[in-house]
Amino acid sequence: MTTNKNDRQNEILKFFKNVDSSDLSVKKYFTTHKTPISLSQYYKLKKRFDQQGIAGIEDNRTTGNAQKLNPQQLELVNAVLTYNRHLTSKSLQCELQNKWGIELDISRIDQLRRASNLTRIKPKVETAQAVKFAGIEIFSALVHHIGILEHWNQTIKKRLQQIKLTSLYQNQNSQNSSHIRHRNGQFSSRYNKLKKVREMKFASIEDKIKEKDFASLSLYQTTDANLGRKNLSVLLLPLVTNNGASKSINKPLGNALQYACGYNYKHSTIDKYLRELKYLQISTDLIDCNAKFFHNFWKQYDSTTHKLACYYIDGNVKPLWSSKRCRKGKVTMLGRVMNCLEQVIIHDGYGHPIYFRTFSGNADLQKYALQSMEELNGLLSETKKPNKSKCTRALIFDSGGNSVQNFRAFSKSSYYYITILDTNQINERKFKHQTDMEYYRYGKAMLTDCRIELLDSKEPKYIYESRAVQVHWTNGRECCLLTSIPPKIFDAHEVVKAYFERWPQCEKQYAMMKAAVCFYQVVGYGKKQVDDIKMLERINEYQTGIQQLKQELEVPISQIIPISQKFDKLFETERELKQKSKIKDGERIQSKRNTKALETCQREIIKLQRQIKKIEEPFKKEFKVLRNKSKEFARIQGKEKVYNVDVELDQLLTSFRLTFANILAFLAKEILNESSIEMNTLIQSILFLSGTIEQLPDYRKVCINQNKKDQKFMTKLSKGLSKLNSLNIRHPSGAIYVFKIV
Numbered sequence: 001m002t003t004n005k006n007d008r009q010n011e012i013l014k015f016f017k018n019v020d021s022s023d024l025s026v027k028k029y030f031t032t033h034k035t036p037i038s039l040s041q042y043y044k045l046k047k048r049f050d051q052q053g054i055a056g057i058e059d060n061r062t063t064g065n066a067q068k069l070n071p072q073q074l075e076l077v078n079a080v081l082t083y084n085r086h087l088t089s090k091s092l093q094c095e096l097q098n099k100w101g102i103e104l105d106i107s108r109i110d111q112l113r114r115a116s117n118l119t120r121i122k123p124k125v126e127t128a129q130a131v132k133f134a135g136i137e138i139f140s141a142l143v144h145h146i147g148i149l150e151h152w153n154q155t156i157k158k159r160l161q162q163i164k165l166t167s168l169y170q171n172q173n174s175q176n177s178s179h180i181r182h183r184n185g186q187f188s189s190r191y192n193k194l195k196k197v198r199e200m201k202f203a204s205i206e207d208k209i210k211e212k213d214f215a216s217l218s219l220y221q222t223t224d225a226n227l228g229r230k231n232l233s234v235l236l237l238p239l240v241t242n243n244g245a246s247k248s249i250n251k252p253l254g255n256a257l258q259y260a261c262g263y264n265y266k267h268s269t270i271d272k273y274l275r276e277l278k279y280l281q282i283s284t285d286l287i288d289c290n291a292k293f294f295h296n297f298w299k300q301y302d303s304t305t306h307k308l309a310c311y312y313i314d315g316n317v318k319p320l321w322s323s324k325r326c327r328k329g330k331v332t333m334l335g336r337v338m339n340c341l342e343q344v345i346i347h348d349g350y351g352h353p354i355y356f357r358t359f360s361g362n363a364d365l366q367k368y369a370l371q372s373m374e375e376l377n378g379l380l381s382e383t384k385k386p387n388k389s390k391c392t393r394a395l396i397f398d399s400g401g402n403s404v405q406n407f408r409a410f411s412k413s414s415y416y417y418i419t420i421l422d423t424n425q426i427n428e429r430k431f432k433h434q435t436d437m438e439y440y441r442y443g444k445a446m447l448t449d450c451r452i453e454l455l456d457s458k459e460p461k462y463i464y465e466s467r468a469v470q471v472h473w474t475n476g477r478e479c480c481l482l483t484s485i486p487p488k489i490f491d492a493h494e495v496v497k498a499y500f501e502r503w504p505q506c507e508k509q510y511a512m513m514k515a516a517v518c519f520y521q522v523v524g525y526g527k528k529q530v531d532d533i534k535m536l537e538r539i540n541e542y543q544t545g546i547q548q549l550k551q552e553l554e555v556p557i558s559q560i561i562p563i564s565q566k567f568d569k570l571f572e573t574e575r576e577l578k579q580k581s582k583i584k585d586g587e588r589i590q591s592k593r594n595t596k597a598l599e600t601c602q603r604e605i606i607k608l609q610r611q612i613k614k615i616e617e618p619f620k621k622e623f624k625v626l627r628n629k630s631k632e633f634a635r636i637q638g639k640e641k642v643y644n645v646d647v648e649l650d651q652l653l654t655s656f657r658l659t660f661a662n663i664l665a666f667l668a669k670e671i672l673n674e675s676s677i678e679m680n681t682l683i684q685s686i687l688f689l690s691g692t693i694e695q696l697p698d699y700r701k702v703c704i705n706q707n708k709k710d711q712k713f714m715t716k717l718s719k720g721l722s723k724l725n726s727l728n729i730r731h732p733s734g735a736i737y738v739f740k741i742v
Contacts, residue, residue: 085118091698132255133688133689136240163214239687240257287655295348313397317340318341327644357651404456416485443500454466481495512678516682525650556618559615577590700736724739
């Protein structure tokens with residue numbers, strides 16, 4: 001073998017000398033002479049000989065110098081070829097390079113396919129289908145691009161494993177199940193009439209899970225693909241329903257799920273899926289998952305450095321229509337105090353909702369806002385403990401939570417705050433250390449930096465002092481912002497800019513976002529009757545106060561009681577005389593005898609009332625307080641109990657809606673470059689566009705018919721679809737989305 005290699009090298013060296021010494025060109029020499037190598041080999045070997053010398057033309061093929069794959073990589077490539085026989089060699093090349101970092105030529109992939117008898121099997125090509133709601137494919141593609149579905153799947157599977165390790169999983173239902181369901185899977189009427197079932201129908205989740213058979217949950221048998229498909233269908237509920245309720249999926253618009261999710265789910269399937277998630281009590285885990293995911297997601301689109309991380313806190317009060325007495329709060333959209341659920345929603349510096357909590361009744365901003373912010377801070381600072389000695393975050397909220405009690409609580413926390421005062425809280429006598437007016441750099445206004453003194457309504461002697469910025473707008477309006485941020489960090493201009501950039505156009509954008517994703521919709525809930533602690537304290541307070549007043553007024557009351565006892569007989573006589581009369585043209589018609597008797601009776605009643613008033617005169621104030629307390633005590637009787645609403649299912653659905661709001665924001669800002677568009681307008685402009693869908697082995701072609709009435713938006717959408725195509729978003733089938741407007 002060595003002798004042959006040496007002979008080969010000598011032959012090539014001799015050939016190089018012959019070519020160099022010839023008067024002919026290299027190409028002409030090859031056409032007129034018999035050569036041991038080809039023209040392309042000559043150039044390669046000649047170049048290597050000039051660079052490396054004799055080692056450059058040494059034949060090392062027996063040592064495998066041409067191999068690009070090690071045995072482990074070759075085994076991996078064979079596995080990829082085995083499970084992706086429907087893909088073309090070009091698609092396999094991209095798959096190997098993007099996922100596994102293996103670079104191969106298409107010819108090499110074809111060679112491996114032939115060697116392993118894994119040549120491509122062409123799947124059946126489906127013809128293009130006409131679709132009424134082709135625009136929904138855009139939202140579906142964005143969800144796959146963002147990648148939130150994989151995080152949800154991991155969160156749900158982790159929770160299932162946690163349940164499996166608890167005693168709940170072993171809690172097998174011992175009752176006879178032969179009569180529970182019909183053959184078609186519906187609950188039988190016999191089962192629904194059971195007393196235990198009827199009592200537990202609207203019970204809280206804590207009571208229901210005590211006897212729940214978790215081992216029978218279908219989630220344990222659900223594959224990752226089906227789990228992602230169902231999560232996607234729940235995420236798109238605001239699109240395929242008008243109110244975000246799963247029961248509306250069976251309406252014609254709900255058929256759009258066939259193309260968006262790959263399966264046309266019915267209400268019963270989604271309802272069962274949500275109920276099982278509710279039993280897992282997974283809403284908190286999903287909320288935390290969303291917070292961490294979107295905090296990192298939006299960070300990649302923000303290249304600027306900020307002095308402070310601003311978080312905007314807003315409340316969302318949802319009316320709860322129930323005949324039961326639940327916890328109440330002021331529902332601003334209806335202008336009344338009624339049963340409600342209130343959400344504390346935390347947004348990042350660009351208005352994207354990233355974290356929330358739902359509470360039964362009114363949510364105390366002082367308590368729950370700081371608590372929610374601490375939870376969010378813990379989620380975003382998992383790698384290292386936050387430095388609480390130095391404030392790095394500012395909370396911005398509106399005048400709904402600007403009591404002095406809240407200011408004092410925020411001042412003691414590790415966060416700065418910015419808020420706006422109500423007009424009744426602004427008084428020139430409260431300001432001090434006022435600076436000269438400056439023209440607002442970011443708008444038409446004049447600013448004055450100063451200090452302000454406020455009195456605590458619950459502690460009138462307590463004076464709270466804080467920094468304030470007076471804003472005098474050129475249109476004549478005035479307002480005052482309150483903040484704890486030192487001037488060294490934020491000057492007056494930056495304080496005003498940070499607050500009024502919360503939501504442009506008087507929170508119109510925020511209101512439209514909530515309407516688009518159905519934030520106002522209350523999902524099915526359970527109720528648990530508990531003691532109303534505040535009402536019990538009020539009842540006890542009134543009862544004690546009434547008893548004390550009666551003791552103080554024991555003498556006059558003892559004088560009034562005999563007089564009051566005469567009223568019953570006089571009132572009865574007066575009633576009988578009135579019944580004997582008739583009313584005609586606004587006048588009483590009766591006999592003279594009855595008229596005289598009625599007047600005598602009424603004079604006697606007035607006489608007794610004067611006697612009582614004369615007795616009460618020295619104790620006028622005390623008797624007034626006694627009457628008011630007695631009236632209020634009678635009103636609150638029977639209100640010792642209140643229903644506490646279970647918010648698990650509502651938080652679960654809201655976590656999906658919060659994600660959908662972020663997807664709409666991403667579509668508007670990053671894809672369409674139109675951050676000021678209303679969310680409802682964006683949905684209607686895209687969702688109802690018809691078109692065709694063609695599923696190919698490597699591509700999923702979505703051709704969308706343009707709306708000729710709105711050419712301006714169609715131009716923006718066309719540019720946005722070009723951006724989507726450049727992202728190479730993959731459908732769950734492995735095909736790449738290709739969008740086109742026709």
